[in-house]
Amino acid sequence: MTTKLDGKVALVTGGSRGIGAGIALRLARGGADVAVTYRDSADRAALVVKQVETLGRRALAIRADCADPAAVRDAVDRVATELGRLDILVNNAAVFLVGPVEQLSAxxxxxxxxxxxxxxxVAAQAAARHLGGGGRIITIGSNVGERAVFPGLSLYSMSKTALVGLTRGLARELGPRGITVNLVNPGPTDTDANPADGPNAAAIAGITALGRFATPAEIAGTVAHLAGAEAAYLTGAVVNVDGGFTS
Structure with a gap:
């Protein structure tokens, strides 16, 4: 069953490829108009826009480096202005830098x-000015926020664990306005940045209970559920879509 998101407007940061692109297309199939941000992948962002429009929905691609707070705020405001409203924010953009802790540069x-x-x-702060009752903030974390099984993950794991506190704090603050805030922690997922046939993929897949990588569509399905009316009473939650990686 497809989650009904007719009349909704969503913003997916880092939505030009991988999990972000999968989420953008899944929300569009549910009936939402979708904007995506990108930093370098203009061609891929344009392809996502074309695919969303083929589904009969409006689409918008915005170049924004999420390391720049002004760019993040401007992207949120632009979606609300150009698409007329904002109902769903998906914080997906991330960087994955690994290495021995003593070698990481400032x-x-x-x-x-x-x-x-x-x-x-910053995106949630900006979105809170536009979201009404029934609004959704969904952040994409990581399985290694709960279980860092390989060396070199200290920085990335720390950054993803911080999202638990952000999610719970925002859920308390925005709940009285009917806005839900949840965190989705994907496990190993088959993308160009982390292919299921990569050099370390077999070892990584072996840590999961299911013994395989997820597809972007499987992560996107959970995000779509959280974005819909059926998840209206679910907030402040951490949802591990990780194939049993953390079990």
């Missing part, structure tokens, strides 16, 4: 915290 630390923590906060 710039790498700053960019990770800016994109993975500050940007979701």
């Amino acid at each position: 710039d790498e630390v700053e960019r990770t915290l800016a994109v993975n923590i500050r940007a979701p906060f």
